[in-house]
Amino acid sequence: MATSIYTWQKSSFSGNAANCVYVSAGDNHTVRLRESDAPDAILTAKPATFGAFIRAVKADAFGRLAAD
Numbered sequence: 001m002a003t004s005i006y007t008w009q010k011s012s013f014s015g016n017a018a019n020c021v022y023v024s025a026g027d028n029h030t031v032r033l034r035e036s037d038a039p040d041a042i043l044t045a046k047p048a049t050f051g052a053f054i055r056a057v058k059a060d061a062f063g064r065l066a067a068d
Contacts (some may be wrong), residue, residue: 006032 004025014020020036031050033043045053056062 008034 004006009020011021026032026044029034030044031047034041042064
């Protein structure tokens, strides 16, 4: 599995849930993000882009995407 070459950190918001989000520092000054349901699907972004994404999520810029 290709994802084993990175050191992944589980999101503190995932707790003990089965569906978890992980983040890792990638090569070439990138941030990598994956979900436990699809560990081989890795999103790669520059730190500034990832930071903007996190700020937008915290500001609820995307609204509610999933139903309860």
